[in-house]
Amino acid sequence: MQINYDVVIIGGGVAGTTLADQLAANKLKIAVIENDLWGGTCPNRGCDPKSILIAGVSTVTNFNNMENNGVSGQAKIDWPSLMEHKRNYTNQIPNRTEQGLLQSGITTYHNAGHFIDANSFLIGDDILMADRFVIATGQRPRTSKIVGQEYLLNSNGFLDLDELPNDITFIGGGYLGFELAAIANAAGAKVHLIHHNDRPLKEYDPEMVDNLIKCYRNSGIEIILDTDITQAAKKNNQYVLTGQDFSLTTDLVFATLGRVPNIENLGLQQANVNYDNRGVIVNDSLQTTNPKVYAAGDVISRNLPKLTPVATYDGDYLSKLFMDNNEPIKYPTIPTIIFGKPALAQVGRVSTNADDSKIECVENDMTNWLSYKRMHTKFAKAKIYVEKSTQEVVGATIISDQADYLINIFTIMINNHATVTEIDKYIFTYPTLASDIKYLI
Amino acid sequence: MQINYDVVIIGGGVAGTTLADQLAANKLKIAVIENDLWGGTCPNRGCDPKSILIAGVSTVTNFNNMENNGVSGQAKIDWPSLMEHKRNYTNQIPNRTEQGLLQSGITTYHNAGHFIDANSFLIGDDILMADRFVIATGQRPRTSKIVGQEYLLNSNGFLDLDELPNDITFIGGGYLGFELAAIANAAGAKVHLIHHNDRPLKEYDPEMVDNLIKCYRNSGIEIILDTDITQAAKKNNQYVLTGQDFSLTTDLVFATLGRVPNIENLGLQQANVNYDNRGVIVNDSLQTTNPKVYAAGDVISRNLPKLTPVATYDGDYLSKLFMDNNEPIKYPTIPTIIFGKPALAQVGRVSTNADDSKIECVENDMTNWLSYKRMHTKFAKAKIYVEKSTQEVVGATIISDQADYLINIFTIMINNHATVTEIDKYIFTYPTLASDIKYLI
Numbered sequence: 056m057q058i059n060y061d062v063v064i065i066g067g068g069v070a071g072t073t074l075a076d077q078l079a080a081n082k083l084k085i086a087v088i089e090n091d092l093w094g095g096t097c098p099n100r101g102c103d104p105k106s107i108l109i110a111g112v113s114t115v116t117n118f119n120n121m122e123n124n125g126v127s128g129q130a131k132i133d134w135p136s137l138m139e140h141k142r143n144y145t146n147q148i149p150n151r152t153e154q155g156l157l158q159s160g161i162t163t164y165h166n167a168g169h170f171i172d173a174n175s176f177l178i179g180d181d182i183l184m185a186d187r188f189v190i191a192t193g194q195r196p197r198t199s200k201i202v203g204q205e206y207l208l209n210s211n212g213f214l215d216l217d218e219l220p221n222d223i224t225f226i227g228g229g230y231l232g233f234e235l236a237a238i239a240n241a242a243g244a245k246v247h248l249i250h251h252n253d254r255p256l257k258e259y260d261p262e263m264v265d266n267l268i269k270c271y272r273n274s275g276i277e278i279i280l281d282t283d284i285t286q287a288a289k290k291n292n293q294y295v296l297t298g299q300d301f302s303l304t305t306d307l308v309f310a311t312l313g314r315v316p317n318i319e320n321l322g323l324q325q326a327n328v329n330y331d332n333r334g335v336i337v338n339d340s341l342q343t344t345n346p347k348v349y350a351a352g353d354v355i356s357r358n359l360p361k362l363t364p365v366a367t368y369d370g371d372y373l374s375k376l377f378m379d380n381n382e383p384i385k386y387p388t389i390p391t392i393i394f395g396k397p398a399l400a401q402v403g404r405v406s407t408n409a410d411d412s413k414i415e416c417v418e419n420d421m422t423n424w425l426s427y428k429r430m431h432t433k434f435a436k437a438k439i440y441v442e443k444s445t446q447e448v449v450g451a452t453i454i455s456d457q458a459d460y461l462i463n464i465f466t467i468m469i470n471n472h473a474t475v476t477e478i479d480k481y482i483f484t485y486p487t488l489a490s491d492i493k494y495l496i
Numbered sequence: 497m498q499i500n501y502d503v504v505i506i507g508g509g510v511a512g513t514t515l516a517d518q519l520a521a522n523k524l525k526i527a528v529i530e531n532d533l534w535g536g537t538c539p540n541r542g543c544d545p546k547s548i549l550i551a552g553v554s555t556v557t558n559f560n561n562m563e564n565n566g567v568s569g570q571a572k573i574d575w576p577s578l579m580e581h582k583r584n585y586t587n588q589i590p591n592r593t594e595q596g597l598l599q600s601g602i603t604t605y606h607n608a609g610h611f612i613d614a615n616s617f618l619i620g621d622d623i624l625m626a627d628r629f630v631i632a633t634g635q636r637p638r639t640s641k642i643v644g645q646e647y648l649l650n651s652n653g654f655l656d657l658d659e660l661p662n663d664i665t666f667i668g669g670g671y672l673g674f675e676l677a678a679i680a681n682a683a684g685a686k687v688h689l690i691h692h693n694d695r696p697l698k699e700y701d702p703e704m705v706d707n708l709i710k711c712y713r714n715s716g717i718e719i720i721l722d723t724d725i726t727q728a729a730k731k732n733n734q735y736v737l738t739g740q741d742f743s744l745t746t747d748l749v750f751a752t753l754g755r756v757p758n759i760e761n762l763g764l765q766q767a768n769v770n771y772d773n774r775g776v777i778v779n780d781s782l783q784t785t786n787p788k789v790y791a792a793g794d795v796i797s798r799n800l801p802k803l804t805p806v807a808t809y810d811g812d813y814l815s816k817l818f819m820d821n822n823e824p825i826k827y828p829t830i831p832t833i834i835f836g837k838p839a840l841a842q843v844g845r846v847s848t849n850a851d852d853s854k855i856e857c858v859e860n861d862m863t864n865w866l867s868y869k870r871m872h873t874k875f876a877k878a879k880i881y882v883e884k885s886t887q888e889v890v891g892a893t894i895i896s897d898q899a900d901y902l903i904n905i906f907t908i909m910i911n912n913h914a915t916v917t918e919i920d921k922y923i924f925t926y927p928t929l930a931s932d933i934k935y936l937i
Contacts, residue, residue, distance in 0.1 A: 110872075125555075126552055126573060136566050140566045425585075429547050460930075481908065482803075487904060
C-alpha cells in the first residue's frame, strides 16, 4: 500500500523523536520508523543508563574520599541492585517512547526498511511517500576486526551485565572505554584498558589526559598504551588477548572502539543520498544530496561531537526549518565530557601545544578550593584559555568530580563572549563551585 | 602615638581583607584592626566550617538514597573526625589571614578600639588618623533574652562542638537553625527546632518552606512552630525549656535567633556616624554620615541579604571607589540559599502570593529528571517566575540537593535578562542538571 506523509523520519532516537513531536504539534502527518529499541541509543544503551551506573560510582567515590574525614562505615557497589536500578529506568523507555509518539498522533513502524528510489521508502508491504524524509538512524558500536572478535562484547553488553566478573578488559581508549573502566573499577573489578597508540582521548588536551591516566592508575586501573591486540581466544572460562610481545588473561573483554553510523541497508544509493564512512553528508541546512532527504543526529558525517544534545539541537532545528525558518543551522559552543573518575571536560578553543599565540592559558590546581577541600577531593585541575587581545574566555579543560558543573558555566561564558572579569559582576551563592570560579581566572 | 594611614579598616573579615588587599596592591598605606579572629565570621565560624560539616551530611544523605539502589554498606557521620576535618581547615585561618595582610605590607592591630572624634581612632595607646576609615565589623549571634539564657549556646558553639549529644534543640527557625538542624540530624542526634511563629524562613516562598518543613519532618526532625520559649533551666545533665503549655527536656540548646551588627563600643557617636539596630547607615557609595567614614559587609543597615559574597562585592567596590571610580554601588541579582537537607534557594522576583499579575509561575517536580532519578533523590521542586510581557526569567525558588547549582544558573540568566527560550540556545553536557533545565521552563 502507498501511504503519504508530510514527513517520514527514519530512526526513533533522540533526534527523530524530538523532531517528530514538534512537527506533530504543528499538525503535520508524521511517520517514525524504528527497527530496534524506541528511544534509540541515549536512553536505552547510552548516556542515561551510563549515568545511572555512574551515580553508584560517585556515591562510593564520595564516601571513600570522606572516610575518616567525618564519615565512617563502608560503601560498596552492589552490581545486581545497581543493574536493577538501571533497568527500572531503561525497561520502560521503548514502550513509553512509542506510546508518546502515538499519543501525539504520529504513525510508528517498528520494522526495518529502505529507500527504493528518491521519493519512496519501502517498509514491510508499505511504500511511504513524503514531502520530506529525515534520516536519524544514529550509530552503533564499532566491531573489532581481530581474530576471535566474536568473544568480545561491546558497550551495550556492559550496560546490561547481570554479574560483574573479577577481571575486565576494555580494548579501545575512547570516551566509552574510560567511562566504563571507571564504573567497573569502582564496582570492584580489576580493570585493564588497552589502547593501540600512546594518545588516547586525542580530542582532549594531552597534558590533561596524562593527568587523567595518572588518576586512573592511582585508582588501580591498568592502562596499557601502544598495544595492538591481534587475537582473542577462549581458555577455560577466561579469555586470552594477545599482541606483539603481549598476552593478558581476563574474565571478560569489551571492545570500546568507537561507533559507526547506521547507513547500510537504507537504500541510500537508490535515493541519491551521498555518504562516507562517517555518515550521511549534509549541507548547512542538514539537507542531503537528495533535496527531499535530510539527516539529523549521530548519523551525520561532520566535525562535531556526536552527542545527545547535538541530536536534540538538530531535531529542534529541522522542526523550525520545516515550519517556517530558512536560516542555515548554527551551533553554539559544544562542551564535551568524559564521565570518568574524575571527569574530564572540555569546551571551546584550547591551545593544546601552545601553538596559538593569540590565547593564553591560566592553570589552576583546584584542590585548594573550599568546594573540593571540604569533600577531600584528590585531584581537580582547570586550564582556562583567554584571548589576549580581548580578555575573553574562549576555552576550558577541566578535570574534577564536578567538571560537568564547571564546564557548563564556561559554556555559558563563551557563548556570551564574557571576559575574565565578567564573573566578578555576579554574586553567586557561597560557598559553591560558581563562587569559586573567580579564583580561577 | 599618632599614626597616619591612607585607609584604616576596622574589621579583618571578608569585606575588610578584600578591600585591604586591593588597596595595598595599589600602594596605599593601610591598617586593619581585628579584635577577634582574623578572617572574621565566614571562614572561622560561618559559611566555610558549616560547608565542611555539610560535606559529611551530603555524603551520608547521598549514600542513604542510593542504598539498595546500587550501593550497599553503611555510612555514618563520625562527629569527632568531622570536627577534626573542620578544624584542619579553620585552625589555620586566623594566622594565615594575618600573615597574608602583613605580606602585602598592611599594618595589623589585634585589639579593640574606638573613634574618639570624627577623624581619629584610638587603639591601645595609638591614635590612628586616615584619609578614610571603613567600618567592616560584621555581625555576631543574637543573644536570647529568656530566663536562663546563660545555658544556651550559639552557632559558634555548634560549629566547634567536641561531642554530639543525643538530643539537641535549636531555638529560632532562621537559615542557621535549619542548616544546623540538618547537620545534627544527619549526624544521628534527635533534633528539635522551635520557632516562635508559624512562618519560619519568612523571606522564602511559604509553599516551598512548607515543603522544606515536610522534608525535615520526614527526616525525623521535630519542628515546633508557634511556640515562645520563656525559660531555660538546668536539670541534672540536661536542660528543660518551657513556654506556655510547653515543656521539653533536651541535652543541649542552641539559640539560632539571627545576628546583630557589631556597632557598640566603636565610638560611632563621637565620629558622627549614624546607625540603627540593623547596623551602620550608608548612602549609595557606602559612605556613612561622616564623609570620611565608610562601611562594608554585614555591619551595614540595609535591605540586602547579609552574605559573604555581598561583603566581597562591597570590598571590591570600595577599593575601586577609593582609587578612581565615582559610580554609586549597584548590586547584581543576589541569590540566597539555606544549605539544609535538602537545600532551599531563591533568587530574583518571586510572587509569593500570586499578587503580582505581571509574572507567572512555572512549577516543576524535578524528581522525574534523570539527574535526580539516578540519585534516588526524594524531593526536588522548582518554581520559576517569568515576566508575562517579555518572557524573561525574573525569579526562582528551588528545593533540592543541588539547589546551589541551579540557582546560580538562574542567577546568570536573570542578570542577563534571558528569556525562557534562551536556554534552548545552549548545548550543555548531557545528562547534567544544566541540560535538564530546558525541561523546567
